[in-house]
Amino acid sequence: MKIIYPLLIVTLFLTSCGGDKKQSVENVIATENLEKIRLKRSEIVAKQQEIAGQLKQLDHKISILDTTKKIPLITTFTAKHEIFNHYLELQGNVSTKNVLVIFPEFSGVLSKVYVTQGQKVFKGQLLAKIDDGGLSQQLAQAEIQANLAKTTYDRQERLWNQKIGSEIQYLQAKSNYEAQSQVVNQIKQQIAKTSVRAPFNGTIDDIITEQGSVVQPGQSQLMRIVNLDNMYIETDVPERYVSSVTENKNVIVEIPVLGKTIDAKVRQAGNFINPANRTFKVEIAVPNKDKNIKPNLTAKLKINDYSNENALLIPQSIISENAEGDQYIYVIKNKNANNEGIAERIIIKTGKTQGDVIEVLGGIENGSEIIQEGARSVKDGQTVKVINQ
Numbered sequence: 284m285k286i287i288y289p290l291l292i293v294t295l296f297l298t299s300c301g302g303d304k305k306q307s308v309e310n311v312i313a314t315e316n317l318e319k320i321r322l323k324r325s326e327i328v329a330k331q332q333e334i335a336g337q338l339k340q341l342d343h344k345i346s347i348l349d350t351t352k353k354i355p356l357i358t359t360f361t362a363k364h365e366i367f368n369h370y371l372e373l374q375g376n377v378s379t380k381n382v383l384v385i386f387p388e389f390s391g392v393l394s395k396v397y398v399t400q401g402q403k404v405f406k407g408q409l410l411a412k413i414d415d416g417g418l419s420q421q422l423a424q425a426e427i428q429a430n431l432a433k434t435t436y437d438r439q440e441r442l443w444n445q446k447i448g449s450e451i452q453y454l455q456a457k458s459n460y461e462a463q464s465q466v467v468n469q470i471k472q473q474i475a476k477t478s479v480r481a482p483f484n485g486t487i488d489d490i491i492t493e494q495g496s497v498v499q500p501g502q503s504q505l506m507r508i509v510n511l512d513n514m515y516i517e518t519d520v521p522e523r524y525v526s527s528v529t530e531n532k533n534v535i536v537e538i539p540v541l542g543k544t545i546d547a548k549v550r551q552a553g554n555f556i557n558p559a560n561r562t563f564k565v566e567i568a569v570p571n572k573d574k575n576i577k578p579n580l581t582a583k584l585k586i587n588d589y590s591n592e593n594a595l596l597i598p599q600s601i602i603s604e605n606a607e608g609d610q611y612i613y614v615i616k617n618k619n620a621n622n623e624g625i626a627e628r629i630i631i632k633t634g635k636t637q638g639d640v641i642e643v644l645g646g647i648e649n650g651s652e653i654i655q656e657g658a659r660s661v662k663d664g665q666t667v668k669v670i671n672q
Contacts, residue, residue, distance in 0.1 A: 357667045358656040359653060367594030390499050398410050425470055532548065550567060596641065626665045631647060
């Protein structure tokens with residue numbers, strides 16, 4: 284109807300003024316007389332206002348008598364307080380602190396491997412043996428020398444306690460005994476390095492070096508041992524979340540390869556910001572009773588960084604924005620028994636988003652009836668009909 288109004292005004296104006304009015308206006312302008320021109324303009328404005336008033340009266344009567352008028356059909360929902368949890372979505376890798384490649388501490392031939400791939404072992408269990416290269420014989424000789432030195436020391440000590448002999452003889456016997464004892468201990472420590480033992484409970488994941496091979500300390504990889512009980516996921520979190528992503532925050536862990544979703548918590552949040560990428564490390568402990576979660580699997584993380592117990596949430600699709608950048612929605616006011624009401628534009632202030640919904644921080648109240656379907660086609664002050672009742 285608003286588009287038709289200017290056309291009707293022009294038509295009625297031309298009809299009422301007659302075909303010679305245009306020439307009359309031109310004639311007045313041609314006179315170059317300011318007073319006549321102003322007078323003519325005042326006459327036309329007065330006539331225009333008279334026609335506009337008549338049109339308004341006609342439109343009002345038409346709206347009363349027209350039973351076939353078209354009212355936009357819309358659906359609504361009622362805003363109500365509910366719990367809102369916002370999640371920071373990141374990606375991380377599964378790790379375990381108990382995965383280790385075992386290297387030898389002694390140089391020699393790997394004379395015996397006591398375990399097989401896939402075998403479960405316990406902390407301290409003997410896994411392999413390296414040939415000691417004659418250290419056992421050296422130990423036997425050193426122990427003989429140590430026993431003799433002890434016997435000599437014991438005799439000198441008894442004599443010294445009886446005030447027999449010189450102090451220097453006693454001290455020499457004591458020093459010789461202690462030196463031989465040190466030699467024995469050193470050889471025993473070297474021989475202990477020929478025994479390869481499990482550093483923790485776990486499973487032998489791989490036998491890397493075969494029995495009979497020559498191995499070198501720090502160079503030859505013997506085997507890999509893994510413990511899948513204490514698994515965790517490590518990820519980098521942007522520094523702007525340093526105050527919201529903290530220990531014990533809830534985390535939803537998704538492992539796409541396994542099709543598995545796990546509820547977990549942040550076990551540790553790092554205190555160091557990496558200057559290269561402005562992030563800090565976070566660890567999320569992951570239970571692994573069935574042992575199907577393996578190191579280096581990729582995981583999707585949803586870390587709960589914000590919660591609101593009394594949030595007002597609306598779909599993002601119903602929000603519009605004006606030229607000033609203000610966000611607005613439409614609510615229903617003055618709804619009658621026929622579910623007809625007036626659409627009213629409301630400027631809102633929004634917060635965080637999660638999926639298809641957004642948190643509203645201001646502009647609406649609990650219980651407000653908000654237009655959903657048809658929200659982008661209605662206009663402020665327009666009569667609409669709710670069809671979702």
